[in-house]
Amino acid sequence: MTNKNLADLILPNITKTIDDLRREYPKREVEGEVTRVAPSPTGYFHIGGMYQTLIDNMIARNSNGVFYVRIEDTDSKRKVDDAVELIYDTLKNYDLMPNEYQEKDRIVGNYGPYVQSERKEIYQVFIKYLIEIGRAYPCFCSKDKLDEVRERQERYKQRTGYYGPYSTCRKLSIDEAYERVKNGENYIIRFKSKGNFDEKFRFDDLVKGRLLLPENDEDFVIMKADGLPTYHFAHLVDDYLMGTTIVVRGEEWISSLPKHVELFNTFGFDLPKYIHTPNIMKKDEETGKLRKISKRKDPEASMSYYKEHGYPTLAVIESLMTIINTNYEQWHTNNPEKSYLDFVYDPKKMSASGGLYDLDKLINISKTVISKMTKEELCEKAYDWACSYNEDLKELIDRDRDYFMNIINIERCQKKPRKDIAKYEDIVDNIWFMYDDLYESRDKDFDWQVINDKEEIKNILDTYMDKYFNIDDKDSWFNGVRDLTNELGYCANMKEYKEDPSKYKGSVADISTVLRVGLTSKSMSPDLYEIMRLLGKDRILKRYKNI
RNA sequence: GGCCAGUUGGUGAAGUGGCUUAACACACUGCCCUUUCACGGCAGCAUUCGCGGAUUCGAAUUCCGCACUGGUCACCA
Numbered sequence: 155m156t157n158k159n160l161a162d163l164i165l166p167n168i169t170k171t172i173d174d175l176r177r178e179y180p181k182r183e184v185e186g187e188v189t190r191v192a193p194s195p196t197g198y199f200h201i202g203g204m205y206q207t208l209i210d211n212m213i214a215r216n217s218n219g220v221f222y223v224r225i226e227d228t229d230s231k232r233k234v235d236d237a238v239e240l241i242y243d244t245l246k247n248y249d250l251m252p253n254e255y256q257e258k259d260r261i262v263g264n265y266g267p268y269v270q271s272e273r274k275e276i277y278q279v280f281i282k283y284l285i286e287i288g289r290a291y292p293c294f295c296s297k298d299k300l301d302e303v304r305e306r307q308e309r310y311k312q313r314t315g316y317y318g319p320y321s322t323c324r325k326l327s328i329d330e331a332y333e334r335v336k337n338g339e340n341y342i343i344r345f346k347s348k349g350n351f352d353e354k355f356r357f358d359d360l361v362k363g364r365l366l367l368p369e370n371d372e373d374f375v376i377m378k379a380d381g382l383p384t385y386h387f388a389h390l391v392d393d394y395l396m397g398t399t400i401v402v403r404g405e406e407w408i409s410s411l412p413k414h415v416e417l418f419n420t421f422g423f424d425l426p427k428y429i430h431t432p433n434i435m436k437k438d439e440e441t442g443k444l445r446k447i448s449k450r451k452d453p454e455a456s457m458s459y460y461k462e463h464g465y466p467t468l469a470v471i472e473s474l475m476t477i478i479n480t481n482y483e484q485w486h487t488n489n490p491e492k493s494y495l496d497f498v499y500d501p502k503k504m505s506a507s508g509g510l511y512d513l514d515k516l517i518n519i520s521k522t523v524i525s526k527m528t529k530e531e532l533c534e535k536a537y538d539w540a541c542s543y544n545e546d547l548k549e550l551i552d553r554d555r556d557y558f559m560n561i562i563n564i565e566r567c568q569k570k571p572r573k574d575i576a577k578y579e580d581i582v583d584n585i586w587f588m589y590d591d592l593y594e595s596r597d598k599d600f601d602w603q604v605i606n607d608k609e610e611i612k613n614i615l616d617t618y619m620d621k622y623f624n625i626d627d628k629d630s631w632f633n634g635v636r637d638l639t640n641e642l643g644y645c646a647n648m649k650e651y652k653e654d655p656s657k658y659k660g661s662v663a664d665i666s667t668v669l670r671v672g673l674t675s676k677s678m679s680p681d682l683y684e685i686m687r688l689l690g691k692d693r694i695l696k697r698y699k700n701i
Numbered sequence: 702g703g704c705c706a707g708u709u710g711g712u713g714a715a716g717u718g719g720c721u722u723a724a725c726a727c728a729c730u731g732c733c734c735u736u737u738c739a740c741g742g743c744a745g746c747a748u749u750c751g752c753g754g755a756u757u758c759g760a761a762u763u764c765c766g767c768a769c770u771g772g773u774c775a776c777c778a
Contacts, residue, residue, distance in 0.1 A: 194778055229777055297776080304774095313703055314774055342776050351704090368704065378776040385778050409705060409773040432707085433771075446771075476726080480714060483726055505714075512712055515727050525740085570740055603737085635736065648736075666736040678738040 155329045161285035163335055164292065164343070168275065168282045172421075175279055175395060179265055182397040186219025189400050190393070191252070192226045195237030198449065199244045199457040201511065202434050205474050206402050209429065211250050212499040213400055222254035224392060225269040228382040238269075244457050248467050265396045270388055277383040277391050280421070281343055281376060289420060290376060292331050292341040293323040316344065317351070321373040343377035345387075349416055357411060360400070360429045360501040370412035386410060390417045398426050405430040429501055434477070434511045447511060454513060464539045464578025466527075468494075469520035476519075477511065479503045521573040529563040536562075539578040547582050550589065560688055561585050564680040572680060587674040588685070590693065598675035600701075604664045614642060614668050615698045623695075625686050632683070639665045672701055 182188060189210035193203055214221035223245070227233050242257050254263025267273055284290035293316075300316070307314045323331075324346060335341060349369035357365045376387040383391070393401060408430050418425045436447045436454075447455045454460075460470045475482045475494055481503050482494075489496070524532060533551065540547035551558050562585070565572035575581060586592040605611060621641075622634035636646040644665055645651035645658040655661075670682050673694060679685060686694055 192778085196778090226778065232777070293776095300775090308702075311702060362706070365705075372774095375776055380776080382776090384776070388778095404772090405706075406772055407778090411705095430706095435771085477713070481725095483713090484715090484724095487726085506707070512727070515713070518727060565740080568740090572740060574739060632736070639736085646736085662736050664737085667738090670737060676738090680739080682737075 155332050157286050157288045157328060160292075160328055160332050160335070161282045163332060164285060165278050165282045168278045170275070170279050172279060172283055175276060179395040179397075182220070182265075184219050184397075186217030187213050187399045188220045188222075188397050189214045189402060190222045190224050190396065190398050191402070192224045192392075193241050194226045194229065194232065195234060195241065196232050197234035197237040197240060199240060200449065201447065201455055201457060201474075202404060202431075204244070204248070204457055204470075205434065205478065206404070206431060207245070207248075207250055208471065208474055209402050209431070209478060209499060210400075211252075212497070213402070214253070215495070216498050219399070220254060221252045222263060222265070222396065223252045223256075223268060224396070225256070226385070226388065227269060227271045228378075228385070228388055230271075230380065230382070247461070248471065270392070271382065273388075273392070274381055276395070277377070277387060278381065280391050281383070281387070284345065284376070284420075285343070289346045290343050291324055291326070291346055291373075292335055293344045293373075293375075294334055294339050294341045295323060296340075313351070315372045316374065317347070317372045324373055340379060342375050342379055344373040345376045345413075345417065345420075347371050347373050347416060349412065355412075355415070357415070359408075360427055361432075361504045362405070362408070362430055362506055365408065365411075367408075367412050370416045372413070374413055386413050386417065389414060390421070390423070393426055394418075394421070394423045400427045400429060402429045402431060405432055429504075432505060436511060454511070462543060464536070464543065464580075465516065465520050465576075466523050466535065466578075469516060469523040472523065473511075473516040473519050476515065477505070480505060517576045520576045524575045524577075525566070525571040525573045529559040529566060532562055533559050536578045536581055544579065544582070547578070550582070550585075557588075557688070558585075561588050564684040564688075574680070587676065587679075588688065593675075593697070600671050600675050601677040602671055603667050603677055604660060605668055611668055611672070611701070614638070614665060615672055615701060617642065618669065619695060619698055623691070625683070625691065625694075628683050631686070635666065635669070636662065672698055 191203065191207045191210050193199070211221050213219070223241070225238055225241070238257070242251075242255070245251050254265065254268065256262070256266055256268035261267065281290060295316075303316075303320055304314045306312075307320070321344070323344070326334075347370055349371040351368050351371045353369045354366050355369060357367055359365055374386060375384050377383055389401075392398075411428075415425060434447045434455075435445060436452055449455050457470075460467075471494060472482075472486070475486075475497070479497070479499060481500075482497060485497055486492075486494075527535070533555065536547060537551050540551065562575075562581070574584060586596060602611065605614070618634075618638050622638045624630050624634045639646040639662045642665070643659045644661055646662045648661060648663065651658055651661040666682065667677060670679055671677055673682075673685065673689070
């Protein structure tokens, strides 16, 4: 009995060789880097995935290379329906569609299939070869037995794992292994390691720099009972065949790097370059400590969070850019008119430690992004969002699109536009008082600030309506306010007022506040004159009289 | 517990032996501008770079030890 016999027994249908596959997937002829993002279809798009996608995309674009998506669905237990759709929807939404991918039955690119479950035979060609040369073997150990061994290792403070003296099935003779497979015993395939844990090797990571890691000596699983490969093996086969030159993945993979290195070396394949990205951290509300952002505890870990709340995609991208490359913000302020697409990513400018994802920062960036949009652009985006997430806003825009645009346009067309909207979700709360029906139905807490006396408020509003009402143009309107201020014994000039406040009942600021609160019920609003102009005389008078 | 990595203000961070009295941005506070709020402008916010020791004329930067934080140790990726 030979290894060849064993390989044929385990994988009888595999007739292709690695050379055949090499001919089917020839070496790429691209000048730039080949990157990939490899999500698992678990029905969840993690912010860390978006972060990596951005990096992959930039590297490929900057170098004139290729960026592709590979769906890693070798874990049938975790697979979720429509998850692949969610991945591509998110990528499209952020305008990050790759050069090569596979969506439904459509394959774009020559290195597919880009879904791992459809590549089973390809992996098995490599696995069969390994069995033939005696570098892989079937393992019949049960889960229970493995657990027992691990417990014993822990008890005796040994390293856990299937290595050295613990790799029992490795010692089985070919004849015995052959018989047991033939008899229908359950098994998986393990890699036969030749490494020595006490020997270290150097490894250069593009972000982490030089690492010193122990060689792998574990006979880890490469093919599961369902015939699909484990991540480690799929990584080898796919990234070799698909010609990946830079692998971008989370730093949790560093500890399995020795396995990958041994695998690549065994086949004599060149190792890709690696970027191990730091984890995205968050401050825990309860303990006050930093921790990895969590799928279960933190809604903002999911990309759906940003969509639901109506953050512009550009704002999310830019906030991620600030933690991807520490010099991004500087670059952005120096090149305000350029798109983030023009930025050249540099792995050396990436922090090696975990970066904190700060929602406050996102809000600030988002306000700036929205303030730079034209009214048409904002209206369109807000409307798209409202169609799925906010009936009220959709209704307001449907009712009168121009009126809506006029409202959001207040203090927009100036060198430093107003920044009061961070997300589409905020819009209704910002403008409801511009609509009579909402103004009638909402609970209003008139926030009068300085002048609180009912009689005085009535006096101010009455005098204003009688004598000084004028919204023809901004100057005459303001002059009216000034005259009103003087007549009632307040100071119309802020400088004079500040020199000696005791000489006056108050200032033009106080009068303006009364006019603003009387009209909007809020002490904070965009430019008062613009609001008045949009509302028109009748509606203003009606509201003032009702107070 | 073994192995690997990280540790600079409230936060993201710049920093690779003297240009650092530690940049810049967010947050916060104050002032100014402004008819109010916001926007904007200015200023304040780490006497100090996790702790201890060593090297050096000189250390956030180099070396050693310790502490803490994170990652990993699956037929999950």
